Amino acid sequence: MINIKSYTIINPILVGKIGRVYGILGWINLFSLTENKEKIFSYLPWFTLKNKKWKTIQLKNWKKHNNRFIIQINNVIDRSIASTWTNADIFIDQSQLPKLKKNEYYWNDIIKCEVFNVKHQYLGTVINLTSNKYNDTILIKNKIKKNKTIMIPFIIEKIVKNIDIKNKTIIVQWN
Structure with a gap:
């Protein structure tokens, strides 16, 4: 027990x-x-x-x-x-949950982050993350574009350029 x-x-x-x-x-x-x-x-x-x-x-x-x-x-x-x-x-x-080191985060911390591309265009808010055998993916809901859901591969440095958990923002290389 x-x-x-x-x-x-x-x-x-x-x-x-x-x-x-x-x-x-x-x-x-x-x-x-x-x-x-x-x-x-x-x-x-x-x-x-x-x-x-x-x-x-x-x-x-x-x-x-x-x-x-x-x-x-x-x-x-x-x-x-x-x-x-x-x-x-x-x-x-x-x-x-265990305490994380600097620049580490839990998936839960990424939910509700605002996502912008490198051109400072608003893409939406993270609503979920999924995982498949190739890579993780963030799901973003854009209320401006009729609640369109955008799926972006969660590949650090190549696509995901910056994650700021404190300010709840993510910068991505995405159109």
């Missing part, structure tokens, strides 16, 4: 999702959204939003199973109780 101290969530960050029930003993599938999938277990405690209130998820056990994870939550002892957790989002508080 993993012990959890009292904790308050102020700046929630989505790190995972609970999937369908696995077996009859209360195990549940877990989908990690962290870059290193197993890293999600180093960010305890987890939280979920139920009935507009933050609830702490107290993890009893976890294990890797067929290239994914299954978990047991305290006091979840059978399939019917476990099914009440299906599709629950898992959050942590931003304060639980």
Whole structure:
């Protein structure tokens, strides 16, 4: 059993999702959204939003199973109780993340940054980041151009010229 101290969530960050029930003993599938999938277990405690209130998820056990994870939550002892957790989002508080070095940032820090090209033209606001086998991509919503979504490869130096987290701006080599 993993012990959890009292904790308050102020700046929630989505790190995972609970999937369908696995077996009859209360195990549940877990989908990690962290870059290193197993890293999600180093960010305890987890939280979920139920009935507009933050609830702490107290993890009893976890294990890797067929290239994914299954978990047991305290006091979840059978399939019917476990099914009440299906599709629950898992959050942590931003304060639980490790401190970064200078010029490092989390993807979460890039969300809501204003994006401009090198000619100082406004392209939009970052709404999300995605990853594929070739590179990461930032998704930008431009409200001026009828909510057009722009996808720009997140390639530092070649395309992404500057990231200023403090002022929430990104400069890109893009038309």
